[in-house]
Amino acid sequence: MRLRAPIVLPCDQACSVLRDAVVDVTPDGRLGYVGPLAGAPASDAPVRSLPGILLPGLINAHAHSPMTVLRGMGGDLPLMRWLTEVVWPAEAKLTPADIEAGMLLGSVEMLRGGITTSVEQYFQTDHLVRALSATGQRAVVGAAVVDTPGHNWRAQLDEISARIDVDGRFCDRAGRVELAYGPHAAYTLSPEALTLVGEAARARDALVLIHVAESAEEDAAQRAKYGSVPRMLREVGLFGGRVLAAHSIHLSDEDIAELAAAGVGAAHCPGSNAKLASGIARVTAMRAAGVAVGLGTDGPASNDDLDLWEEMRLAAMFARLSTMDSSALVAADVLLMATRDGAEAIGRDDVGVLETGRWADLVHVGVDDPAFAAGLDVPDEHLLANLVWAAGARLVRDVWVGGEKVVADHEPTTVDRAKVQATAGEVTSRLR
Known part of the structure; x- marks a missing residue:
């Protein structure tokens, strides 16, 4: 046509x-x-x-969209208390069907807002793929790898590698869903685990999605030992392939240079960062250093929506406030961050x-x-x-x-929105 x-x-x-x-x-x-x-x-x-x-189509460079069913929970807590006291206990109660219902609702919400590609980091890959196939959305799905109670990081890592080896990186019927590795963060995985994730991903040209320096206190041990989170990730061998660093807030000039030298992309999530009082990322400095910076919504339990238009405005406003420069990011800059720069950040030259x-x-x-x-x-x-x-x-x-x-x-056009909303709502009601 x-x-x-x-x-x-x-x-x-x-x-x-x-x-x-x-x-x-x-x-x-x-x-x-x-x-x-x-x-x-x-x-x-x-x-x-x-x-x-x-x-x-817009590119949501960082999301946990199944968390639509957790929307509104613990909304006034800082990051670490929100995770440990609200999110992780609630997630432990989610069934695979619950996660699929949350992904369906999130995908519908994103498509209605013009987001055609989403970079997702969550559990239950099969159910995420099934939901995305139902709505027709494109996605990069980084199956979670985390070393917390109830999770075996080695088994999660081996499962991702085996699936890519058998099905290929593009796994759904329309070739719209790309598989990736989703190690949670430096503070939830050992150096050994991060090393092995990096090796596995590079061997398969797969994207690695990881939270980096989201709050000032979360990576204290890593900073004390290595100097910074980016330096740690480089030294343990996570860098070297396609890597996307979500949040990337608390970075020095040297850290930004580390990301640029390794070709690491960044996913800027201004709405979630502000709501959790995590800080303001140094977006203008990253862009000036040559880091590809896309925009992400983060999860709908910490934002609490999946609206990338809002993230464009917030990104521009926070950049202007933090630099006291009204031209720090202009309309064209943030529109490109939501499209072509997001594609570059995730290592894709076929979208954006x-x-x-x-x-x-x-x-x-x-x-x-x-x-x-x-x-x-x-x-x-x-x-x-x-x-x-x-x-x-x-x-x-x-x-x-x-x-x-x-x-x-x-x-x-492919799913009944009212039914999708009702099913997700039932999950939320049960969790409360």
Whole structure:
């Protein structure tokens, strides 16, 4: 098909604004021509004209979406008390079916907000994949590896490796779910475990998802012995392949240089970091050093939503406040963090940008709203400002993943939203 819109934002490096443009979707769900209608090749594909803005699907670079069923629990506690007193005890009661119900609800919520790819770190991979296959969302699923009561990190690690060896990294029927390794953090795993995770992931070109320096006190032992968490992870051999460091708040200049030198991406989660009073990540310093920084929501029990538009605004505001510079992050910067930079951070070159050959993961944003009262015939910078600062998830009308329409007029097309919400709600009611 050919989609035509008055505004197309390919989210290329320059954050170009294309006017009266088209996006061609090939039969295999990839992107063909993307550019002005005037330069489009002849095509006999059916044309659909959209009245708003077309852009790449957003990338949620860090999430624990099954935790939708824990939303609202312990919301006024700091990170470590929230984990040990509320989250971990509640998670111990979750059944595989509960986790699937939470993932279904989270996936629906994300797709309705234009998130077409999510980087998930949780348990029960089979049930996560089944939920994602039902909604049609793309994801990178890092099965959790953690050394806490009730969990055997070695068995978890071996299970991920065996599954990739048998099924390959892309494991669902549509090839939309990539398997990854999800070691929780330096403070919940031994150096030996982190070493073996790094070796296993590099051998399979798999992504490693790990929490890094999220709070000032959590990694005290590691900091005392190694100097910093990034230095520890380098010394024990976790770095060297595809690695995504979630949060990355309490970092020195030397730590940021460590991440940049190792090609480690970062997932910035400003909403969760603020709610848990964990701190403000040094995003501008990381970006200046060459670290690819994407945006994440974190879990819906610590945020408490899965809204990447909100994270764009928070990222820009916190960067400006922490540097006292109103230009520290502008609208174009955070839009790219939610798209192309997120793809780079997770080591993927097939999503995040509207360009020939990438997957046709697309979001149509409506403009019949006060956010666009001045219309679309405004300067490019003004248009991007209205999109980032004044619009939001409420204006997402249609979403495609791999050329398949998964949201139409703000509602999922493959699952019954009311049923999904009711099932997840029953889980929450039982846990309270």
